[in-house]
Amino acid sequence: MAGLKLRDLKKSYGSVEVIHGVDLDIQQGEFIVFVGPSGCGKSTLLRMIAGLEDITAGTLEIDGMVVNDVPPSKRGIAMVFQSYALYPHMTVYDNMAFGMRIARESKEEIDRRVRAAADILQLGEYLDRLPKALSGGQRQRVAIGRAICRDPKVFLFDEPLSNLDAALRVATRIEIAKLNESMPDTTMIYVTHDQVEAMTLADRIVVLSRGYIEQVGPPMDLYQRPENLFVAQFIGSPAMNIIPGTIEKTGANSVMSFAGGKSVGTGIPVPDSDKGKQASFGIRPEDLVVTTGDDFLFEGTVSIVEALGEVTLLYINDLTEDEPILAKLPGHHEIKRGDKLRFKADQSKLHLFDGNGKTYRR
Numbered sequence: 001m002a003g004l005k006l007r008d009l010k011k012s013y014g015s016v017e018v019i020h021g022v023d024l025d026i027q028q029g030e031f032i033v034f035v036g037p038s039g040c041g042k043s044t045l046l047r048m049i050a051g052l053e054d055i056t057a058g059t060l061e062i063d064g065m066v067v068n069d070v071p072p073s074k075r076g077i078a079m080v081f082q083s084y085a086l087y088p089h090m091t092v093y094d095n096m097a098f099g100m101r102i103a104r105e106s107k108e109e110i111d112r113r114v115r116a117a118a119d120i121l122q123l124g125e126y127l128d129r130l131p132k133a134l135s136g137g138q139r140q141r142v143a144i145g146r147a148i149c150r151d152p153k154v155f156l157f158d159e160p161l162s163n164l165d166a167a168l169r170v171a172t173r174i175e176i177a178k179l180n181e182s183m184p185d186t187t188m189i190y191v192t193h194d195q196v197e198a199m200t201l202a203d204r205i206v207v208l209s210r211g212y213i214e215q216v217g218p219p220m221d222l223y224q225r226p227e228n229l230f231v232a233q234f235i236g237s238p239a240m241n242i243i244p245g246t247i248e249k250t251g252a253n254s255v256m257s258f259a260g261g262k263s264v265g266t267g268i269p270v271p272d273s274d275k276g277k278q279a280s281f282g283i284r285p286e287d288l289v290v291t292t293g294d295d296f297l298f299e300g301t302v303s304i305v306e307a308l309g310e311v312t313l314l315y316i317n318d319l320t321e322d323e324p325i326l327a328k329l330p331g332h333h334e335i336k337r338g339d340k341l342r343f344k345a346d347q348s349k350l351h352l353f354d355g356n357g358k359t360y361r362r
């Protein structure tokens with residue numbers, strides 16, 4: 001079982017701690033994605049798993065064995081970097097065969113594995129080419145092929161698509177999804193900035209911020225049930241509308257009031273002890289629906305309309321004095337600046353966070 005166990009894992013550079021005690025269990029065959037803002041420690045954590053960074057404290061188990069002091073080459077892992085890191089003077093075949101030649105595998109075994117990897121990644125016709133005669137996407141596929149040839153228990157990817165242009169990124173992302181399906185027992189850990197990669201590839205996403213784990217879960221759990229304000233705003237694009245206010249009414253059907261005097265019923269239970277406290281109301285732009293009925297959540301004036309064809313983005317003023325609320329309606333709508341509209345939303349789509357940013361939803 002090539003599962004991983006991270007226990008109170010810490011990393012310091014000199015006196016500065018950048019990973020503050022991470023606990024995480026990863027099952028064999030899982031596709032785990034690390035996301036988080038720049039500098040949150042995604043790459044550091046991945047490099048600690050790879051053995052490219054020392055572990056300052058805590059334990060890392062791979063396959064039931066503590067590997068803190070095991071060198072990278074003995075951990076049964078293969079890593080794919082953003083920069084491909086191919087040998088420029090070697091053909092695609094030799095680049096993929098290199099690691100196995102060092103490990104003194106037989107010629108036949110090397111040939112079998114290179115051709116199998118080339119097959120999976122559709123690289124068969126490029127085996128005799130040098131990397132400079134390949135596109136960026138093809139080079140990245142060679143780097144992935146080289147990793148496959150090592151037959152790793154754990155595959156690590158550090159932003160593998162970020163050097164590719166938009167179209168190639170989509171194509172290579174789909175290759176990685178297929179690769180994951182064709183290797184169901186291989187555990188994959190993937191670092192990215194890209195929401196779409198995280199949402200589409202992950203079995204579970206790990207959201208990191210400032211060296212801490214904020215939440216771990218399947219993509220839709222994080223999207224629908226963010227445990228805190230950070231995850232609520234980080235997952236989903238455009239980001240969730242967050243409107244600060246105070247708890248006006250507690251109990252099973254709490255009511256929030258906002259600067260300017262407006263208020264909304266949230267239907268989310270809030271303990272009586274939180275009456276009058278600061279809180280944040282959240283609603284995703286895509287969860288707002290225009291209504292003409294009286295069952296509306298709020299009414300507001302459209303300040304900006306962005307018609308993109310597939311969606312219409314509306315910036316609505318009135319509910320708060322500062323930030324407008326963004327609504328994202330599917331398709332095209334004849335709505336103009338200055339129109340006064342009512343919006344409703346399914347109660348299950350509303351979010352409410354306490355003064356510490358923790359959700360009130362349980």
Ligand SMILES: Nc1ncnc2c1ncn2[C@@H]1O[C@H](COP(=O)(O)OP(=O)(O)OP(=O)(O)O)[C@@H](O)[C@H]1O
Nearest residue numbers: 013018036037038039040041042043044045191193
């Ligand atoms: N060699 C180093 N010496 C000192 N500090 C470092 C070193 N490497 C990383 N750090 C710090 O550790 C923190 C985490 O860095 P890391 O590269 O893991 O972040 P990241 O989430 O991968 O960011 P990005 O998305 O920008 O690549 C940052 O604050 C960074 O400045």
